[in-house]
Every structure is written in structure tokens, then in C-alpha cells.
Amino acid sequence: MLYRDRRPLLVFLLLPLLLMAVFLYYPFVVNIYNSLFDIKGLIGKPGEFLGLGNFSTFFTRDPVAMRALRNSALMMPLSLVFQVGLGLVLALMVDSVRRGQQFFRIVFFFPIVISATAIGLMFSLFYSYEGGMLNQLMVLMGRDKVLWLSKERAYTMLVIPVLWQYVGFYFVILLAGVNAIPDEIFESAAMDGAAGLRRIWYITLPLLRDVLITCATLAVTGAIKVFDLPSVIARNGAPNGLTHFLGTYMHNQAFVAQNVDYGSAISIIIVLLGVLAAGLMTALMRRGGEAL
């Protein structure tokens, strides 16, 4: 037994638990309390008891909230397909490259280390109608300028940088997972005649199952929390509040409208949806993995 006396370990576990309790769980409990009362202003005290009134408003009387919920919900499958999916494809391709793996790791991972604000400003400049990069290219090609953040296009144009930024993150995790699979297994599979897509389907993917579950869970929970890029590129859910996500709408209600109780309710909905989505994703992936 390497650690016969486990009491020191308990101390090390209790300290972070205490920090989490103070800075995460306590505010969360206060948030639940705040969501049940009418609170006027950022430094207002809880007033009239509303019960679940804020939650009822969210689901039945607030069209912007419904739009934000829809936008965030749609972000989940998009993240799975374009972040984890593309990350997986890139990882499998780079794994088969004999030289230069490190180069691709750096290149694909690079967007992660750039601040979201910088990326947001960059894409704002791409999309700007007057003098934006995309419209300069359109003019160069002899085409009319395009309103990239029109009501019809804005969601797609916002989703592109959000998805693009995190492809490299999942790529690196998945590539590490692929690299960890022992070569002997692939050699045995090759001797049994498994190559190409068959090798990926029967060897790589089953052995990557746990990594894929982790990535999928991170992707769907991350999709619900999307905030930074949309808030920089499309202020206040521009245009016309159509591109609000749950995160941006929560921020708008809590800090701009100073509707603290409603903002608290939205943040609880975000957490509940995140837990639900993560649980669902794990269950689905495990069932799918067993079928493989």
C-alpha cells in the first residue's frame, strides 16, 4: 500500500471542496432563492415572492427567451457534428501522418489560445457591411455587398466562429486518445485484414469510446453556455434579438436590464439543461458503445 494513511489526502480533497462550496455552490443556492423573488436593480433586496413565476414567464410569455433556448438547443447537435466530428476526422487523418504531427497540433489548437474577444472582433470586421473583409472580397469579385448579419443569415454567421474556435480543442484530445491505442492492436488488426475505414470502425472508435463520451459531454454542455463570441459579434442579440443564446440573454437580463430575479432563473435553466444534456449524452454514448 503506497498510501496507508489517507488522512492527508482527505485534507487535500476538503480544501478544494470548501472553495467550490464558497464560490460555486453557495452562489448557486442563492441564485435559486433569488429566482423566486422580485428583485429590482443590481443591489435590490428580494421583494415580492414570485414562486415559479419567472420560470413560467420564460417558457410561456417571453419570445426572446424561446428564441435563445432554440438557438442554444440547436447549438448542441451542431457542436457534436462540427466540433467533435471535425475534431475526430482531423485527429484520424493527422494520426496517419508520419511526420509533422506536432505542426498540425499547433496549427489546429491555435484558435483556442486566442482570446474570444479578439476572435469576436476579428469576425466583426469580417462581417461588417461597410469595409468588412467579406464585402471587400465581394466587391473585388464584382458582386454586390452582402448584409452578413441579416435576420436570415445572422445565426449561421455567429455559429461559424463558435464552432471553428473549438474544433482544435477536441482534435487535440481525440488525437491523444488515438495515439494512446497500442500499435500492437492495429498490427493484429492489419494481419486479420482490417484496414482503412474498417480499422477505424472496429478498432479505433470502440477504443476511443471513453474519450468520445468526454468530448461529447464537453461539447453539449459548452453549447449551452455559449456567451463570449456572440456577445462581441452581435450586440444585444442583433439583429432584433434574434441571435440571443441562453448565456447572452441571461447576461442581458441580469446586468443590462438589471432584472436580477429573471436573470437568476435563466441561469438555473442553463444549469438544469446542462446537467440533463450531459446525462443524456453519456447514456446515449454508452448504449451506442455497447452496441459497437
Place this chain on the structure above:
Amino acid sequence: MRKILALLLSLALLLSLSALSLAEGVTLKTVSTFAGTDAAAETYVALLKAWEDKTGNKIEDASSTGDEVFKAGVLNDFAAGNEADVLFFFAKTADSAPILGKVVPIEEINAAYPELNLPINTAIAEPDGVVYSIPVRPFWEGLFCNIDLFEQVGAELPTTWENLVDAIARFKDAGIVPIAVSFSDIPHYIADATVLSASSEADYLARPKAGDPIPQAWIDGNAKINELYELGAFPVDVNATTEAVTSQMFRDKKAAMQMDGSWFANGIPEENYDTTVVLPFPVTSAEAQPTAFMGGVSMGFYVSRKAWDDPARRDAAVDLLAYLTTGDNAVALAAFQFKGKLLESSFEMLNAGLTTMYGPIQDAMDPEARSYWFSQIPGIADGTVVPADAWKGVMELAPFGK
């Protein structure tokens, strides 16, 4: 060896802590909007530095541009008990209402420090009749116009609604954006200006409680935003761009007009001082007053109750308040940097409208209702929201109390 090293490090730590505790003076926290492009930003920093040198006290300043983030930050600090000791913040508005119990009335300061005799400006008195802050700078809002562009297209300045409509058509034909504005970012000025331009004095000053009818002029005024939109008065991406982009368009002479406040004048390039003027927004109804504009004092210096109740910091906080709000220092902070025709036209607007200057409606609104109103402006502009419905939604949130 390790023990000696540990001993030395401990000694060094003890010495540094002793040195800190023996340091002279106190440290005050300050926050203001004298930052970024504000004309007095450098003056403010220099004044703080001079005060530090004079008193031996230290200042931790967290000033930033006075936008919604600034407001939220200050209010959050109050909520967390982390408020500044001396702050320059909004007054006589819905924004200042939550902090009034946590700042010290000027009269109370004068009672404890009669030798200071700090100015009590009733123009900035809160609804309870008490003056909690000392203003150093008035503000005004108006329609900024690039007169060289008006000359270029042969249009009259928009002193009337007809002139404005005519100018918009000419600018549109010339490929110049008539009015620079972003409804997704800062619709505040036009939202309020169109209401004022359609209202009589009584209508504009009405503050209907929940359930009371609102003046029809408010609805008619905001409806003009849609009329302007249909005329092509705004940038194509008015509902998706940012204020930074549209303001730059005006400064770069790619846009002819912009509705904004006196702080915007400070960012006008010096070479444009003689080609830029400011006017009241043109009226749209017979009841409205052509000289009316929005202005007044809406910000002032406060001392927080927290600093007041701390014997160690109280004297320093009051001294800093007096230092910043009296004599030459107050004059220096009040200064606007622009000159030329821009300055002259602002004086003309102020002189002509001395008796028709009103505080913006939005300043009296509950933040939730105000935010809702602004969120409806893009829809009002493109016709997807009916102004009457937007105002109905605003009134359901009891913008002026129940």
C-alpha cells in the same frame, strides 16, 4: 542551510509586513467616467496624482467609459460591499436610486466639515429632495451634422423635419449614410429625441404610473424612426452594427448626421471642428418646441457611506471630494476640448433652449423597462414592431413606478 534560508525568508516577510503597516496615509478607491476619449481623462489622472503627492495618501482608481458595463460594475460593487470611497456616478436618475442609502448627503458633509462649504446644487437633487453628489459638468444632446457634406449635396441643415427628409434623399443619392446610428447597440439618443421632437412640454415631462395612459406623442415620436428607416436614413446594417463603427463613419465623413451627447463632441477630430455643428433634433408636431433639447446635469461626485463611517478614511475621502469639486479643479474637469463652429453651435443651441432643456425620459425609467424599450427600437425601425405595442410592453413594466 535550508533552515537558515527559511529563517531569512521569514524575516524578510515580517519586515515587509511591518513596512506596510508603518506606511503613511490611507488608500482610497475611486471610480469615474473620466477615461477613454473623455476630454478630462488626463486632467483627472493628473489631479489624482497631485492629490496623492500633496497628502501622502494613495488612490486606486478604476475609471472607465460611462456605458452600461460601467453602471453595472459600480452597482455590483455596491451590492458586494466593495464600493469606491469617492465616485463620479449618475445622479437624479433611476440608476442612482439604488445607491442613495449608501452615499452621504452633501448637507451632512457640510455639517461635519463647515469650513468646506461644499456646493449644494439643487438641480441634481434626488426625488427625496436631498442632494447626494456634486456635479462638475453639464451635458446636452443634439443632432451632430457634417456641414461640409450638406454643402456637397446642396442640402439645407435639418432645422425642420422637411429639411431633414430632403437631406436624407440627397445623401442617399450621393452614397452617403444620412444618419449614423446602431439600433442594436445604442438606440438611446434617437429613441428619446424622437419622443421629445413630437411632444409638448407637458407630454415630455409626463411620468405615467402603471396603468395610466401614455401621451400619444411618445408613440407618434417613435413611429418616426420607422419613417426615417423607410426613407433610407440609416446604415444598411443599422440593426446589426455597433456604435463604434457608426460613430467612426460620422467622424470619417462617411455619414452626415449623428444624434449623440456632448461627450461625443470630444471625440470629433480637431480638423473637423469647423465643419461640424450641433442642432436640436427637428420637431415633428405643432405642439413640440423647436428649441427643445435634452440636457442638464446627470452625474456628480459622491462619498460612500462606507468611507464616511471609517474614521481612518473619512477625512481623506472628504478632502478628495472637495479637491475635485471646487475651484480650478472643478473647472478643469468640466472643460470640453472642442472649439470652432462645433463649440459655437452648441452655445447657440444652449442659449436658444435655456428654458426648453429637459432631462431624457430614459433617465427617469426603471432599468428593466428602459432596456425593454431600447430592445424594441430595431423592430420599430424595420416595421416588425408597432410603436403602440412597444410602449404597451414598456408600461407593463411600470417604468415610472406603480
